[in-house]
Amino acid sequence: MIAAVNGSPVGITGLGVHVPERVFTNKDLEQFVDTTDEWIVERTGIRERRFAAPHEALTDIARPAALAALEDAGALPHEIDLIVCATVTPDMMFPTSSALLADELGMPDAAAYDLLAGCTGFVYAVAQAYGMVAGGLAKKALVVGGDVLSKILDWEDRSTLVLFGDGAGAVVVERVAAGGFLGFELGADGGGGEHLWLPGSGSRAFEDPDSFVKMNGREVFKFATRVMVSSGQAILDECGRTVDEVDVYVPHQANKRIIDHAARKLGIPEEKVVVNVDRYGNTSSGSIPLALADAAADGRLREGELVLMTGMGAGLTWGSALIEWTEGGVR
Ligand SMILES: CC(C)(COP(=O)(O)OP(=O)(O)OC[C@H]1O[C@@H](n2cnc3c(N)ncnc32)[C@H](O)[C@@H]1OP(=O)(O)O)[C@@H](O)C(=O)NCCC(=O)NCCS
Numbered sequence: 001m002i003a004a005v006n007g008s009p010v011g012i013t014g015l016g017v018h019v020p021e022r023v024f025t026n027k028d029l030e031q032f033v034d035t036t037d038e039w040i041v042e043r044t045g046i047r048e049r050r051f052a053a054p055h056e057a058l059t060d061i062a063r064p065a066a067l068a069a070l071e072d073a074g075a076l077p078h079e080i081d082l083i084v085c086a087t088v089t090p091d092m093m094f095p096t097s098s099a100l101l102a103d104e105l106g107m108p109d110a111a112a113y114d115l116l117a118g119c120t121g122f123v124y125a126v127a128q129a130y131g132m133v134a135g136g137l138a139k140k141a142l143v144v145g146g147d148v149l150s151k152i153l154d155w156e157d158r159s160t161l162v163l164f165g166d167g168a169g170a171v172v173v174e175r176v177a178a179g180g181f182l183g184f185e186l187g188a189d190g191g192g193g194e195h196l197w198l199p200g201s202g203s204r205a206f207e208d209p210d211s212f213v214k215m216n217g218r219e220v221f222k223f224a225t226r227v228m229v230s231s232g233q234a235i236l237d238e239c240g241r242t243v244d245e246v247d248v249y250v251p252h253q254a255n256k257r258i259i260d261h262a263a264r265k266l267g268i269p270e271e272k273v274v275v276n277v278d279r280y281g282n283t284s285s286g287s288i289p290l291a292l293a294d295a296a297a298d299g300r301l302r303e304g305e306l307v308l309m310t311g312m313g314a315g316l317t318w319g320s321a322l323i324e325w326t327e328g329g330v331r
Pocket of ligand 1: 034035036039040158159163217218220312
């Protein structure tokens with residue numbers, strides 16, 4: 001699906017993030033798998049990541065992010081009439097994490113549901129919130145993107161353990177005076193789904209609970225380098241914008257080599273590219289909001305700037321959102 005959007009402007013008015021306390025450096029992972037700091041840095045750019053404590057689940061990490069986003073937007077919890085939580089690691093399948101968060105945060109009038117689109121979840125969820133607000137179904141939406149992938153990683157599999165981390169972000173989506181979302185491009189290829197999958201996680205194999213992530217890194221790498229470029233370019237073309245107009249590029253933080261490739265092919269200079277994969281690894285649905293928060297913190301995300309976000313991940317899925325930033329800053 002691809003569309004340049006029009007009508008009343010809808011944008012992001014608040015942003016908040018949260019990561020667990022525990023830091024695991026590459027060196028720390030050497031005690032679990034046969035790897036080295038040198039290998040991980042050279043092949044991925046990752047230096048450390050956060051892992052949740054044994055008692056922490058998704059909503060424990062998402063709650064502080066949601067509260068910070070509400071505060072940043074100057075919104076009260078009871079004003080939220082839609083909460084979408086993008087995650088592949090909900091506290092449990094049901095009640096959904098969005099319903100739990102709505103209850104804990106005090107959002108009695110909110111429609112609440114979780115959304116499964118792998119690491120692209122945040123972009124998909126933002127597109128849905130845009131549609132609901134633009135269509136008049138919701139006035140103030142809270143989009144949460146977050147994952148605790150450490151819970152579904154095989155701590156004996158070096159090909160996946162070193163890549164991922166835990167974290168969450170949240171944004172408030174509502175009507176704005178001007179600017180806001182310009183368009184979305186979203187896609188999926190279930191045929192490639194077997195390259196990044198969680199085989200024992202649903203009704204196909206409940207009797208065989210193989211509940212760890214499995215990945216064919218080389219295939220995912222090829223897919224990622226292709227769609228990060230094609231999706232970003234497609235949404236710019238659809239919206240009649242050029243790559244030179246992009247002020248801030250926020251790619252999914254999976255691997256520095258994938259980010260560098262996409263930026264180079266698109267023609268986006270390094271200073272416009274947000275990179276924090278070195279500090280957090282791949283936090284799945286938390287990745288793009290965590291990167292947005294870094295851009296806000298270092299002063300790059302300002303009113304009126306053109307921001308291109310592109311995600312990709314399990315499904316296989318991909319998605320881009322183009323937005324004229326309406327409010328920056330994480331309080
Ligand atoms: C996983 C990834 C970093 C591997 O990098 P790569 O350069 O393709 O490396 P390869 O898979 O070719 O493996 C090279 C060697 O390193 C080894 N290796 C794999 N993981 C290792 C690790 N953590 N430490 C040390 N060696 C490792 C492999 O076993 C292989 O050894 P071999 O040549 O003896 O078989 C890369 O393919 C990638 O980033 N893929 C995309 C993954 C992704 O982004 N997933 C999430 C999407 S949301």
